[in-house]
Amino acid sequence: MKMKLQFISIVLITFLMTACGSQKNLNELLIEAVKAGEVESAKSLLAKGADVNSNEGGDWSPLLLVSVSNNVRMAKILVAAGADIGGRGAANWTPLHRAAKTGKVEMTKFLIEAGGDVNAKGIQNWTPLLRAAMDGQTETAKLLISPGADLKAENVQQGWTALHWAAFSGSEEIANSLIKAGADVNAGLKKGTTPLSLAKHYGNDVIRDLLIKNGAR
Numbered sequence: 486m487k488m489k490l491q492f493i494s495i496v497l498i499t500f501l502m503t504a505c506g507s508q509k510n511l512n513e514l515l516i517e518a519v520k521a522g523e524v525e526s527a528k529s530l531l532a533k534g535a536d537v538n539s540n541e542g543g544d545w546s547p548l549l550l551v552s553v554s555n556n557v558r559m560a561k562i563l564v565a566a567g568a569d570i571g572g573r574g575a576a577n578w579t580p581l582h583r584a585a586k587t588g589k590v591e592m593t594k595f596l597i598e599a600g601g602d603v604n605a606k607g608i609q610n611w612t613p614l615l616r617a618a619m620d621g622q623t624e625t626a627k628l629l630i631s632p633g634a635d636l637k638a639e640n641v642q643q644g645w646t647a648l649h650w651a652a653f654s655g656s657e658e659i660a661n662s663l664i665k666a667g668a669d670v671n672a673g674l675k676k677g678t679t680p681l682s683l684a685k686h687y688g689n690d691v692i693r694d695l696l697i698k699n700g701a702r
Contacts, residue, residue: 508534508535508536511530511533511534511535511536512535512536512539514526514530514535515527515530515531515535515536515537515539515547516539516547516550518530519547519550519551519559519563520550522554522556522559524556524558524559524562527547527559527562527563528562531562531566537563537566537567537568538567538568538569538572544574544575545574545575546568546569546572546574547563547568548560548563548564548568548569548570548572548580549572549574549578549579549580549583551563551580551592552580552581552583552584552589552592552596553583553584553587553589553592554589554592555589555590555591555592556592557591557592557595560580560592560595560596560599561595564599570596570599570600570601571601571602571605573607576607576608576611577606577607577608578607578608578611579601579602579605579607579613580592580596580601581593581596581597581601581602581603581605581613582605582607582611582612582613582616584596584613584625585613585614585616585617585622585625585626585628585629586613586616586617586619586620586622586625587620587622588617588620588622588624588625589625590624590625590628593613593624593625593628593629594628597628597629597632601613603629603632603633603634604634604635604638606638609640609641609642610638610639610640610641611640612634612635612638612647613625613629613634614626614629614630614634614635614636614638614647615638615639615640615645615646615647615650617629617647617659618647618648618650618651618654618656618659618663619650619653619654620654621651621654621655621656621659623656623658623659626647626651626656626659626662627658627659627662630662630663630666634647636648636663636666636667636668636669637669637672643678644673644676644678645673645678645683646668646669646672646673646680647659647663647668648660648663648664648668648669648670648672648680649672649673649678649679649680649683651663651680651692652680652681652683652684652687652689652692652696653683653687655687655689655692656692657689657691657692657695660680660692660695660696661695664695664696664699670696670699670700670701671700671701671702674702679701679702680692680696680701681693681696681697681701681702684696
């Protein structure tokens with residue numbers, strides 16, 4: 486059934502490509518091809534002149550749309566065609582923000598290797614690592630820590646670091662990885678909210694003990 490639907494989708498997109506030749510239509514069809522995961526249709530549309538950085542999808546360019554999947558093949562085609570790896574969408578997020586937050590490991594890895602900025606700041610200064618830590622996305626957080634994500638970065642509203650967010654979300658592996666990478670276990674001490682106080686407040690005892698073991702107070 487899935488293969489049949491994919492075939493119908495390819496046929497429909499191909500038909501529309503032939504029928505609708507305007508730039509706007511090409512851009513809209515590229516968005517639909519990306520949403521449907523139709524790599525060959527996307528390649529054909531790009532060859533016909535579709536804008537790889539079009540925002541006909543509203544706040545999302547083709548690369549921003551595909552970033553919440555693990556369709557790395559599609560992402561590679563878009564990047565090769567000139568997609569802006571640091572292009573911004575809603576909340577001023579980059580593709581790397583979206584991939585990291587949603588736990589898309591292969592996509593996150595590709596975007597980092599393709600030059601995505603691991604310290605890009607979205608609205609309220611959210612970085613990809615802050616979002617991954619907040620949502621407990623262990624594997625994408627680890628990928629971001631490795632290439633040198635700023636461990637001192639804080640979001641505006643709470644003023645919390647990635648280690649704060651790991652303590653908040655109960656993500657032991659993320660907390661451990663951050664500490665090993667040199668994250669300040671006493672970040673926020675002067676402001677009153679530390680990773681340790683959050684771990685205690687939310688009953689994350691394993692993280693509490695880990696922080697204390699590493700000098701938190």
